């Protein structure tokens with residue numbers, strides 16, 4: 001769709017924000033660059049020829065100015081524990097859809113808890129975690145379910161060959177650890193559970209060529225909020241390849257560096273989703289390159305579908321609920337290749 005519609009991007013000059021801005025342009029939108037640092041915005045506006053509007057989450061009027069005339073806002077500025085609520089409030093005041101890329105379990109949970117009723121009453125659209133973590137896993141789980149309306153378990157295994165985290169990922173991790181008071185979280189028995197024990201060290205058999213790998217079990221990602229927000233699955237477990245978990249926990253792992261002309265790093269991923277009902281498994285598998293870069297086609301496809309009315313509900317909704325999951329996944333080619341085994 002060559003819409004020419006303006007889409008505000010808060011956190012535009014961040015690592016993920018830059019991929020989102022580039023993808024919005026490719027899809028015919030006009031990004032409006034926003035964020036808290038006027039100098040970084042000015043530099044990006046100079047490079048790109050796009051309009052920049054500085055704004056702070058502590059100053060609602062500045063956010064209103066940033067969103068003026070925009071058809072939607074994408075929030076790429078994390079930690080979302082700080083940015084999500086003020087930017088959602090601004091989107092509600094402007095009467096425009098809000099989409100974010102939050103990976104923080106608690107921040108995503110807060111978005112559902114604090115805004116569900118108001119968004120539903122206003123027929124507003126708020127899509128949290130419309131990103132690699134949270135959004136993609138939910139789309140895959142929903143597509144794997146097919147005609148099932150319930151399942152006993154969902155397992156989402158992240159097969160990352162490495163994980164070079166950005167400063168934003170590290171900052172989000174710090175905030176999440178503080179909010180958990182040193183505990184870990186998992187989704188079991190239909191609710192988020194906070195625990196003091198160590199997560200299980202397991203093995204997971206990924207589709208070839210990755211094969212059997214050491215993983216950290218209950219390596220809890222945003223999918224434990226997005227999936228149960230609309231699918232009655234009492235156990236939603238996420239897993240992470242041990243080498244990627246080690247990369248993230250090491251303070252010395254460098255940030256991602258571009259390795260191709262799209263600016264993507266060399267990191268590859270495989271997301272292996274198994275839903276289980278009555279002992280029967282259904283599976284969805286996604287493969288691609290660079291978890292940060294791939295967030296951009298996910299976000300921009302979501303914005304395009306929202307603005308062209310291809311949605312199934314309003315209110316606060318995750319990707320799997322608001323979109324036709326299988327159709328959405330098909331549209332992500334060539335960025336993500338997906339196989340459904342139902």
Ligand SMILES: NC(=O)c1ccc[n+]([C@@H]2O[C@H](COP(=O)([O-])OP(=O)(O)OC[C@H]3O[C@@H](n4cnc5c(N)ncnc54)[C@H](OP(=O)(O)O)[C@@H]3O)[C@@H](O)[C@H]2O)c1
Pocket residue numbers: 011012013014015016017035036037057076077078079080082083101102103104129131132133134166167168169172222291292295
């Ligand atoms: N769910 C997923 O799969 C997924 C994928 C990609 C990214 N993310 C999340 O998105 C966030 C950004 O990641 P990134 O890779 O783009 O990191 P990044 O390159 O470090 O960028 C972080 C951005 O957030 C901005 N920011 C931080 N605190 C802010 C505040 N209080 N007000 C306004 N702006 C603020 C930063 O601005 P300054 O430079 O001014 O500090 C910067 O623009 C992280 O929380 C990350 O976890 C999630």
